[in-house]
Amino acid sequence: MKAAIYIRVSTDEQANEGFSIDAQKRRLLAYADSQDWEVTEVYIDDGWSAKDLKRPEMQRMIGDVKQKLFDVVLVYKLDRMTRSSNDCDHLLKMFEAHSVKFQSCTESFETRTATGRLFIRLVADIAQWERENTAERVRFGMEQMVMEGRRPGGPVPFGYDKSGKLVEEEAAQIRLLRRFYMEGDGIKAIAIKLNGMGKYRRGFKWSAFPVWYILDNPYYAGKLRYGTKKSNGKYASRKKEGVVDLIVQESDNEKLFTWEEYEEHKAEMHRRSFDGYSKSREYWFSGVLICGKCGSKMSGRYHQNKRKDGSYNKITSYICANRQTGKGCTMPMFRQELVEKLLMEWIEGKLTIDHNVIREISVTAEEDPNESLRDDLNKELQKVRERRKKWQRMYADDLISQDELREHNADEKANEDIIMAELEKMPEMSSESLTAPSDIIYDLPELWPLMEDKDKHDLILDIFKEIKLYTPVDKAHGKKGKFIPASIESVVFN
Ligand SMILES: [Zn+2]
Structure with a gap:
């Protein structure tokens, strides 16, 4: 050379x-x-x-x-x-x-x-x-x-082996899943159907999220997508900010869907999602909201205000059961949109940077998403250690001086420290920790605007047992476009 x-x-x-x-x-x-x-x-x-x-x-x-x-x-x-x-x-x-x-x-x-x-x-x-x-x-x-057209580490998507070839048994499940969807089933219903047929994904039961992931992931149609979140690690609200820094690149895996098929079911997903944050009358949070002032359940209530032009503005709210029955709780009503906003903010606040990295590359969550990156780092570490030995040999052969050896050793030590630090920041994950509800919620802000109303309620019930709301305010005076100051006091997962 x-x-x-x-x-x-x-x-x-x-x-x-x-x-x-x-x-x-x-x-x-x-x-x-x-x-x-x-x-x-x-x-x-x-x-x-x-x-x-x-x-x-x-x-x-x-x-x-x-x-x-x-x-x-x-x-x-x-x-x-x-x-x-x-x-x-x-x-x-x-x-x-x-x-x-x-x-x-x-x-x-x-x-x-x-x-x-x-x-x-x-x-x-x-x-x-x-x-x-x-x-x-x-x-x-x-x-x-x-x-460069390569999947950035992370778990192998369901349906594929590590080399990007289809695993026929898994691929058949995915085709079935898509067929159900195109026949009109919701994502939760599809999960239930598949489980009912005894079809599992790598030993795990289906739930709504993986179904949604699979339909949404262009990898199945031969494209890699990366970066649906902002550079600060937070989720971009698709409606407000669009998808930021999105990279879509041809990948070389075997295709399960044609691009036309992918676009077809994406269009169906879009059609069903009803224009981002929905204005539907469904009670997304019924059954889980708790009044932070008295501890009672909060139940959904629906009312309408007459607009100046004579049309009606329909509002879905939640009211403390204790207050509703006149027992003296001062908790004001919470508009559904306020609860939605508080929940998304609460989740985003909980997101840690590491978790973001992991979630961004996760497609389905059975495998350790850092596995391949950690492998790479371990290989680098091995190289550093081998080179250290080589310097020793060169010094022994009088090719470098003692000072030079010392410098090399210091440099290699610095390299080693960098790699070790990277490795430490990438703890091994058990499959349990990735499939636990507390992990699933990290995807919620991204999935939420794209889901049907019924799925929204199902997912909330799937994930949460209790969401406790609090506000220091006693009486809420409805102001247009303004929410009362409020927060999520605590959350209990299922
Ligand atoms: Zn109350």
């Missing part, structure tokens, strides 16, 4: 012995030697910062990459090449386009594998936005994977 080495020192670093051009060069040559690479080009930017790519030797190197004068570019550290995540991305893409590899001799990444490319982008991000949270870095990597 022909290798080019790129060396950079900033004006500040010129005086620093450890980063001197000579020190970098020695190590790069030793590294190339250890890999059996022939060094054919040397680029040295002496006294230049890495804030952008406007450096004479960098520009010359870019020109030579485009002519593919060598197979690999070797640097001492990623930050020698760039300190900007955008530039890093740009360079990697350019390298890739010209089949030139990139290798850092002190850091645990390379661009020969997708995992390596994922990792390097993570590291570039860490360098630029150290203060930003893990979720965003992971998300960044995941998005990259989606762009």
Whole structure:
């Protein structure tokens, strides 16, 4: 392999012995030697910062990459090449386009594998936005994977094996599920039907959510979708904000539905969902609401106000049973839309960043969504540890000095720490924890506007045993477009 080495020192670093051009060069040559690479080009930017790519030797190197004068570019550290995540991305893409590899001799990444490319982008991000949270870095990597047409880790969707091939027995269930839906069944009814037929999904009983997921997921029609939530990890309200940063990419799995079929049942879902947050008269929350002032149940009530133009404004509310019977509770009536808003806000408030990452990549929830990412990180860890041994050997062979060995060890230790930290943030999940109602609720804000009224009530009963409401207000004066100040005091799950 022909290798080019790129060396950079900033004006500040010129005086620093450890980063001197000579020190970098020695190590790069030793590294190339250890890999059996022939060094054919040397680029040295002496006294230049890495804030952008406007450096004479960098520009010359870019020109030579485009002519593919060598197979690999070797640097001492990623930050020698760039300190900007955008530039890093740009360079990697350019390298890739010209089949030139990139290798850092002190850091645990390379661009020969997708995992390596994922990792390097993570590291570039860490360098630029150290203060930003893990979720965003992971998300960044995941998005990259989606762009490359690969499923970003996560559980294998029901119906498929790991290689993206259909599992016929599961696929048959999904076709049946869709047939029921198109024949007019609701998602809850479909779950009950399938369970009644003794058909389970990988040993789990069907419930409304997986049915909905499967119908909604374009993966079954050969497309990957990622990022239905905002960058701050919160759910975008489809009605208000649309779907933010949505990536849809062709994937290479076997198709279960044609795209036309997918669009057909999506259109049916849309038709049934009745224009986002519904104005229907159904009582979505009956049976679960508790008055936070006296502890009584709150029951649904329906009334209408006459508008100026003579038409009626129909309002669904919930009233404390104790107050209704005149026993002195001061709890005002809660409009259904207020309860809905409070519940969605409460759920969003409960969302943790890690959980978001997990949920975003979950399609069905039987398997550990972090499994493949954790595998990748473990592999990287293994590489770091092997490289440590290699430095020891190089030192033993007099290829590097003791100081250099010490530096390498420090660098590898830093790499190891980064990987360990990432791993720690990705605890293993048991299937139980993912299928528990408390986990299912995280999807509710996204599913909610798309569901039929009847399904809404069913789902609330599925998930919650009690939702306790509270407001300091005693009398509610209905004001147009204004809700009374209120909150969800507590929740009991089923
Ligand atoms: Zn009450």
